[in-house]
Amino acid sequence: MSDFANRLLAWFDANGRHDLPWQHPRTPYRVWLSEVMLQQTQVRVVIPYFERFVATLPDVRALANAPIDEVFALWSGLGYYARARNLHAAAKICVERHGGELPRDFDALVALPGIGRSTAGAILAQAWGERFAILDGNVKRVLCRMHGIEGWPGTPAVEKRLWEIAQTQLPDARLADYTQAQMDFGATLCTRAEPACVLCPLQRECVALRQDRVRELPTSKPGKPLPERHALLLLLRDAEDRVLLQRRAQAGVWAGLWSLPEAEDHATARNWFETHIAGDYDAAQALAAIDHGFTHYRFAMQPLEWREVALREGVRDNADLRWIARAELASLGIPAPVRKLLEGRT
DNA sequence: AAGACGGGGAA
DNA sequence: TTCCCAGTCTT
Structure with a gap:
């Protein structure tokens, strides 16, 4: 040995x-x-x-x-x-x-x-x-x-x-x-x-x-500047204070998890809102921004909140878009920063 | 061979 | 802030 x-x-x-x-x-x-x-x-x-x-x-x-x-x-x-x-x-x-x-x-x-x-x-x-x-x-x-x-x-x-x-x-x-x-x-x-x-x-x-090189070994990974991404998170609440969650795509970050509807910019967000939601897009209330660091990029999320909205006529919740009561959050796979936001933790 | 993939602990 | 950790998979 x-x-x-x-x-x-x-x-x-x-x-x-x-x-x-x-x-x-x-x-x-x-x-x-x-x-x-x-x-x-x-x-x-x-x-x-x-x-x-x-x-x-x-x-x-x-x-x-x-x-x-x-x-x-x-x-x-x-x-x-x-x-x-x-x-x-x-x-x-x-x-x-x-x-x-x-x-x-x-x-x-x-x-x-x-x-x-x-x-x-x-x-x-x-x-x-x-x-x-x-x-x-x-x-x-x-x-x-x-x-x-x-x-x-x-x-x-x-x-x-x-x-x-x-x-x-x-x-x-x-x-x-x-x-x-x-x-x-x-x-x-x-x-x-x-x-x-x-x-x-x-x-x-x-x-x-x-050789007094304990501090230098192992050699650290060569550094590189991280790219940054931005997104708007749509926090939509209905009259019963349920939240509208959407299943994420099967590829990419948080694949297959439940999260908030997400858009790259206001034009895209407004377009999605107006096709899915009965309510006033401009009634949005901006919440505190979330900055989430990944290994490979930085992700800045801006949550926008609406209260007492509903799905538009003809738009139903389905396998990938559901109203979720607060008590049901624990039973779903939700990204950590989104869970924090929804559960009101800091 | 290089990039993608989450979140938190530690300094 | 920045680094990096009981790695693996995809391209």
């Missing part, structure tokens, strides 16, 4: 996290769900979502049988909603092809939507103790520092090198603990800012520490 794995496991026994909800019981389904939720999302944020999700949909079959809107509702606020869509689709495939269980096979796992190399490895290692490597943000950071690797880990060349190292230093036993140990080590000790090097059991073999 590599020295790295030995020291890491010893550290994990004394300092790792042994009480995460997906560890008890550590079933393949719960490991899978946790791994997908933890893609680009931190443990503290995931825990309440995970608890709620498994309480509602406790196994693969329950997930496969649930309507997608229920899955979106359970996911609402976590972001990257393709994860929820893929999870649902993968569960259906498991029912059709794998007897209602997650397959215990790397290639079969990677063939499922939403499961890539790292997540497949994490599932096999954690649920079954099989000898597979992972390579997430934590592992990348630890390996870049430990081996003094330069270059942004997002580039294919660096990533390839990191996978090779991750594979090479795999232990022969305790794969579940080893996998968890790497994550815990990166998340709690070898953190992005201010790692606790004085407490580190790997000081001796850490190139970055020896």
Whole structure:
């Protein structure tokens, strides 16, 4: 066994996290769900979502049988909603092809939507103790520092090198603990800012520490100015104070989620309003603007509110356009900033 | 190889 | 503010 794995496991026994909800019981389904939720999302944020999700949909079959809107509702606020869509689709495939269980096979796992190399490895290692490597943000950071690797880990060349190292230093036993140990080590000790090097059991073999380059590694992503988008959000209330929600397109941001009718400018908004709504467009009340930052652009939204309006004669609510009472909001998948607006939170 | 995809925590 | 995180999929 590599020295790295030995020291890491010893550290994990004394300092790792042994009480995460997906560890008890550590079933393949719960490991899978946790791994997908933890893609680009931190443990503290995931825990309440995970608890709620498994309480509602406790196994693969329950997930496969649930309507997608229920899955979106359970996911609402976590972001990257393709994860929820893929999870649902993968569960259906498991029912059709794998007897209602997650397959215990790397290639079969990677063939499922939403499961890539790292997540497949994490599932096999954690649920079954099989000898597979992972390579997430934590592992990348630890390996870049430990081996003094330069270059942004997002580039294919660096990533390839990191996978090779991750594979090479795999232990022969305790794969579940080893996998968890790497994550815990990166998340709690070898953190992005201010790692606790004085407490580190790997000081001796850490190139970055020896060369005093811990602060510079891993190399950060090359910066680029973010484009900015603007939109008007139409907050339409009827006489019963219900809100008109529209299902978003199946592609693009917030695909398939329920949101407010949206327009790029007033001309477009007025046109949509006049074809759908009985009311006075110019009676709109502007609410506080919402600025939402994405990874790839900035999104400035200006909500406009109307009260006591109705749909025009001949326009009915339908599968993609519905009046929603406040109490019903919780059961729908709604983008976080829109939910905040509708629920009156700050 | 590069871009798309959400939201929140941390500094 | 800015960075970036238990990544994967599409083009």
